[in-house]
Amino acid sequence: MESPQRVIELGDLTLRCFDGEADLPEFFRVIEESLEHLRPFMPWVAEHSLARTTEFLAGRAERWASGRQFTYAIVWGGAIVGACALFRRGEAPDEGREIGYWLHPAATGRGVATRAARALVEQAFRLPGVDYVEIVHDPANRASGAVPARLGFAEHLRRPAERLAPAETGEDQVWRRAGRFELPHRRLVGVGPGGLAADRLVQHAHLPPERGQIGGPLGVRPGAEEHGAVDSRLVEQREVAAHRVVDMAVCVDDQRFLLVMGRSSGRRPVAVA
Numbered sequence: 371m372e373s374p375q376r377v378i379e380l381g382d383l384t385l386r387c388f389d390g391e392a393d394l395p396e397f398f399r400v401i402e403e404s405l406e407h408l409r410p411f412m413p414w415v416a417e418h419s420l421a422r423t424t425e426f427l428a429g430r431a432e433r434w435a436s437g438r439q440f441t442y443a444i445v446w447g448g449a450i451v452g453a454c455a456l457f458r459r460g461e462a463p464d465e466g467r468e469i470g471y472w473l474h475p476a477a478t479g480r481g482v483a484t485r486a487a488r489a490l491v492e493q494a495f496r497l498p499g500v501d502y503v504e505i506v507h508d509p510a511n512r513a514s515g516a517v518p519a520r521l522g523f524a525e526h527l528r529r530p531a532e533r534l535a536p537a538e539t540g541e542d543q544v545w546r547r548a549g550r551f552e553l554p555h556r557r558l559v560g561v562g563p564g565g566l567a568a569d570r571l572v573q574h575a576h577l578p579p580e581r582g583q584i585g586g587p588l589g590v591r592p593g594a595e596e597h598g599a600v601d602s603r604l605v606e607q608r609e610v611a612a613h614r615v616v617d618m619a620v621c622v623d624d625q626r627f628l629l630v631m632g633r634s635s636g637r638r639p640v641a642v643a
Contacts, residue, residue, distance in 0.1 A: 372496075372498055373434065373437065373440065373497075374440050374456060374490075374493035374494075374496070374497070378442070378489050378493070380485055380486075380489060382447060383444070383445070383446050383482060383485055384444075384446075385442040385443070385445070385454065385486055385489055385490075386442060386443055387430065387431075387434065387441075387442065388430045388441060388443050388453075390427050390428060391427070393427060393443060393450065394423065394424060396449070396450050397423060397427065397443065397450055397453075398420055398423045400450050400451065400452070400474050401418060401423060403474060403475075404452075404472070404473075404474045404475060405418065407474075407475040407478075408472055409536060410511075410535060410536050410537030410538075411507070411508055411510075411511045411514070411535050411537055411538060412535060413535045415535070438458055439455055439457035439458075440455060440456045440493075441453060441457075442455065442486075444471070444473065444477075444486050446477055446482055451474045451476070452471065452472050452473035452474055452477060452482070452486075453471070453472060454469065454472075454483075454486045454487065454490060455469070455470050455471075456468075456469055456490045456493060457470070464499055465499055465500060465501040466500070466501070466502050466503070467497070467500055467502075467504070468503070468504045468506060469487050469490045469491065469494070469503060469504070469505050470505075471483050471486055471487055471514075471517070483514075483517050484516075484520050484521065487505070487517050487518070487521060488521055490503075491503050491547065494549075495549040500549060501548065502546050502547060502548045503523075503546070503547050504526065504544055504545060504546050504547075505517065505518040505544075505545045506542050506543065506545070507542070508531075508535075508537070508541065508542065508543070509528065509539055509541055509543045510537055510538070510539050511537075515543060518545035518547070522547060523547040524545065524547070525543065525544075526544045526546035527544050528541050528542065528543055528544070529542050529544065530542075
C-alpha cells in the first residue's frame with residue numbers, strides 16, 4: 371500500500387509522523403495552551419485529557435498502516451505547533467480524501483496552516499486513485515475557510531451537520547479541489563495581449579472580479595490546448611515554459627475557467643470558458 375511521505379521538509383516548517391510516547395509531553399502542553407482557541411469549533415476539546423492525548427498518539431501508527439488516516443505533527447521553528455491529517459472519512463468514496471488541521475494560537479496568521487495543507491494536497495494526489503481532496507469546516511470558522519480559498523479549492527456544497535462545539539452553526543462548508551478534470555468542447559475567447567499580471571486576468575477574461583477567484587496553475591499534457599484535458603495536481607505558482615499553454619485557473623461560483631497562454635505560437639492568450 372502506497373503512503374505519503376513520513377517527513378515533509380518545507381524550509382522552517384516540517385510535517386512529520388508523531389512519535390508516540392516521545393511526543394506526548396510537548397504535544398499535550400501545546401493542546402493545553404490552545405484549548406480556548408480551539409474550543410469554539412473543535413468538539414474533542416470538551417473531552418481533552420492526558421489519557422485521551424495518550425490514546426490519540428498511540429493509535430496513529432495503526433491508522434497510518436491501514437491507509438485511512440495519515441496524521442502529522444506540525445513542527446515550526448523546532449517546536450510542535452499543531453497537527454494536520456490526510457484521511458478518508460467514514461464511507462467516503464475511495465477516490466476522495468480530506469484534509470484537517472489546527473494550530474497553537476501563537477502560530478496562526480503566519481501562513482503555517484496554508485503551507486501544511488498545500489503539502490498534504492500534493493501528497494494526496496500522489497496516492498493511487500485519488501481524484502479530489504476536500505476541506506470541511508463550519509461556515510462560521512472563517513480562519514479555516516481562508517486556507518482552501520488560498521489554495522484554489524472551489525466551494526463544493528453546504529450540508530447539515532450536528533452541532534457538537536459551542537460556536538458551530540449546524541452546517542458544514544465543503545471545499546473541493548480536483549486532481550484531474552476534463553473540459554471538452556470549450557469555446558476559446560481572446561483576453562488581450564500576453565504578459566498580463568495574474569490579478570488582471572479575471573478582468574480581461576470578462577469575469578466579474580468580485581466573483582472570480584484565481585487558483586493555482588495547472589500542468590498540461592500534449593494537445594491539452596485542443597482537448598481541454600489538464601492535470602491540476604500542481605498547486606504552486608511557477609513560471610510557465612514557452613512551449614506550455616496553461617497558466618492558471620479562475621473559478622467563478624461552481625464553474626471553472628482556464629486561462630491559456632499560447633506564448634510559443636504567438637497567438638493571443640485565450641480563456642477556455
